[in-house]
Amino acid sequence: MYKSIVFDLGGVMVDFAPRAYLVDRICNEEIEEQVYDLTFGSEEWKQLDAGLVSRFDGNQAMLRNAKAAGREFEVQGVLDDWLHILRPRRRMQELVRRLKNHGYSVYYLSNIPEDVLALLKERGVLDRFDGGVASCEVHVNKPDPRIYQALLDQYGLKASECVFIDDNLANVQAAFTLGFVGIQMKESVGTLIRSLATCNVALR
Template identity: 80%
Template sequence: MYKSIIFDIGGVLVDFDPKAYLVDRLCNAEMEEKVYDLTFGSEEWQLLDAGKLSRYDGNQRMLEHARAEGCAFEVQGVLDDWMHILRPRLRMLELVRRLKNHGYCVYYLSNIPQDVLELLTERGVLAQFDGGVASCEVQVNKPDPQIYKALLKKYQLKASECVFIDDRLENVQAAFALGFAGIQMKDSVGTLIRSLATCNVTLR
């Protein structure tokens, strides 16, 4: 029987689609790919998530690479503006509330830098959760098994009693390999609820 439901944050609890954002912002396929590789897809972004680089230092490194590529203006604009895409998904937060009301424990497990974690906490996005682990706190990113184990250890959870939800398949597969039930978040909340029902997690 599953007792705990574990949610990713970006792409699950809040909107986070950087490629769509760059399409809207730049309207140039070649530039979109270049800017993505210099920002969201960069090594610096991974280090930010892992709490191994400050936002200031990360941005400076990304801008240095962007100057070498001749697109510092575009990258600076993205770095100044991108956080507005982090819009809470109200139907997902309502699902979290309903799960809690039905007796399930709810946690988050996310690749997220410190400043974004603080922003979402201030906005109350994580207020309903029983706890969670952020990559910036443990300096490990999904899909490294150690971040999943950190969550299990912190809250004395059993993987076999947990359902993990993430929008990235590799993260779901890593959880599954450790004994979690895994669901890839693909589209609607309704589809997710039906997937949870296949794990006998019901809201009736």
């Protein structure tokens, strides 16, 4: 019997589609890929998620790399603007409320920088959660097994009693290897609810 539901944040609780954002912003496939690799797909972005560099230092490093690649203008624009894509998903917040009402504990497990975590807290996205672990706090990113274990240890959870939901397949597979039931969120909230039902997670 499952007792706890664990949610990723970006791409699950809030909209986060950086490639689609770059398509809308740039409208040139080659440049989009270059800018993605210099920002969202960069080593510096992973370090920000892991809390290993400050936002200022991470951005400065990305801009240095962008200048060397001749993409400083595009990367500066993205760094100045990208936060607006993090729109809370109201139906997901409603799902969290329903799960809580049915007696489930609800946690988050997210690759997320300190400033973005603070922003989501300010916006009330995390208000209904019983707790969670952010990569910036433990200095480890998914799919490293240590971040999943950190969640289990901090809250005294058993992986076999947890359902883990993430939009990234590699993260779901890592959770599965540790004993979680994993669900990859691909499309609508309705599809996710049906997937939860197959796990006998009651919502009625």
